[in-house]
Amino acid sequence: MSRTYDALVLGDYCLDLVFTGLPKLPELGVEVVASGFDYLPGGGGYTCAVALARLGLKVGWAVDFGDDPMSAFVRRRAIEEGLKAALFVDHARPLRRITVAASFPEDRAFLAFYDPDPPVPAAVRALATTSPRLVFVPGVYHGPLLLPARALMRLRGVTLVMDGNSTEDTHLGVASVCQAIGAADLFLPNALEARRLTGEADLARAMARLLELCPLVVIKDGTHGAWACARGSAMVHAPAIEVEPLDTTGSGDAFDAGFLAAWLERKPLETCLAWGNIVGGLSTLGPGGTAVRTTRRDVESRLRAVRPG
Ligand SMILES: Nc1ncnc2c1ncn2[C@@H]1O[C@H](COP(=O)(O)OP(=O)(O)O)[C@@H](O)[C@H]1O
Numbered sequence: 001m002s003r004t005y006d007a008l009v010l011g012d013y014c015l016d017l018v019f020t021g022l023p024k025l026p027e028l029g030v031e032v033v034a035s036g037f038d039y040l041p042g043g044g045g046y047t048c049a050v051a052l053a054r055l056g057l058k059v060g061w062a063v064d065f066g067d068d069p070m071s072a073f074v075r076r077r078a079i080e081e082g083l084k085a086a087l088f089v090d091h092a093r094p095l096r097r098i099t100v101a102a103s104f105p106e107d108r109a110f111l112a113f114y115d116p117d118p119p120v121p122a123a124v125r126a127l128a129t130t131s132p133r134l135v136f137v138p139g140v141y142h143g144p145l146l147l148p149a150r151a152l153m154r155l156r157g158v159t160l161v162m163d164g165n166s167t168e169d170t171h172l173g174v175a176s177v178c179q180a181i182g183a184a185d186l187f188l189p190n191a192l193e194a195r196r197l198t199g200e201a202d203l204a205r206a207m208a209r210l211l212e213l214c215p216l217v218v219i220k221d222g223t224h225g226a227w228a229c230a231r232g233s234a235m236v237h238a239p240a241i242e243v244e245p246l247d248t249t250g251s252g253d254a255f256d257a258g259f260l261a262a263w264l265e266r267k268p269l270e271t272c273l274a275w276g277n278i279v280g281g282l283s284t285l286g287p288g289g290t291a292v293r294t295t296r297r298d299v300e301s302r303l304r305a306v307r308p309g
Pocket residue numbers: 190191219220221222223225226240241242243245248249250251252253255276277278280281282284
């Protein structure tokens with residue numbers, strides 16, 4: 001079967017308003033003035049799709065847009081980044097998806113608003129009509145489409161990759177969550193998500209628990225870099241790059257793109273982690289996950305600087 005896309009990325013768009021350089025957290029009755037501000041396209045789907053395209057992969061992004069200015073802004077930026085509109089679905093109603101981030105170097109507080117999703121999301125049509133090498137889901141999706149979509153992907157030999165983005169109430173005590181992680185061929189939570197999902201404070205134990213469900217697990221851990229383990233093999237680690245972050249929003253999704261670009265070329269797991277750490281780490285130098293543009297050549301020259309020769 002011909003593979004038009006290396007990666008089919010699912011996941012809604014978002015418009016992120018990012019406030020940086022805040023003296024304190026917002027509170028009732030007080031105006032808190034930021035010294036920095038930007039508005040950018042975001043959401044795990046956009047961030048990973050754009051980062052993969054910059055690394056030279058053939059990427060399809062299945063996304064719903066409305067007839068509102070936020071949709072129009074993100075749609076235009078996606079096209080400017082080289083993503084094709086083939087898998088975009090345009091609706092004749094507003095589909096506003098917005099987050100406001102009060103961003104501090106160590107973490108951020110969010111406000112969000114999302115219009116209701118269309119009854120049949122763009123992902124359904126994309127899954128039915130394409131046969132990519134892998135499908136990337138930018139969070140723990142455990143809804144009703146999971147099992148039919150998984151069955152279709154198995155038939156077509158498509159790999160399912162899932163990021164660990166999820167809400168507080170997502171953990172392995174919920175049967176559908178176990179089913180979702182069990183459906184993935186590769187699962188990439190961050191350390192916080194790995195601990196929350198499993199209830200294990202110790203990362204090695206959290207890894208072991210997740211490996212019972214998914215054969216390959218990558219845990220992203222901010223300044224500590226990232227760990228990967230294939231079921232039955234030893235855990236490997238690669239350190240983060242040294243940066244002074246401005247905003248860490250989207251670094252996990254940027255990491256995923258770096259990791260996947262190397263993984264699709266069947267590079268060793270340590271190398272895949274190093275690619276993830278470079279793309280994820282560099283993304284923290286600008287607001288959101290895509291303000292910093294990282295190409296394959298950037299990654300390779302950084303790798304050469306670490307390991308000359
Ligand atoms: N302060 C940082 N310094 C260097 N690299 C970072 C930093 N924060 C994030 N990264 C890189 O981005 C990856 C993902 O970040 P992390 O915070 O673990 O995930 P998420 O963005 O999902 O919360 C890390 O594994 C690391 O490679």
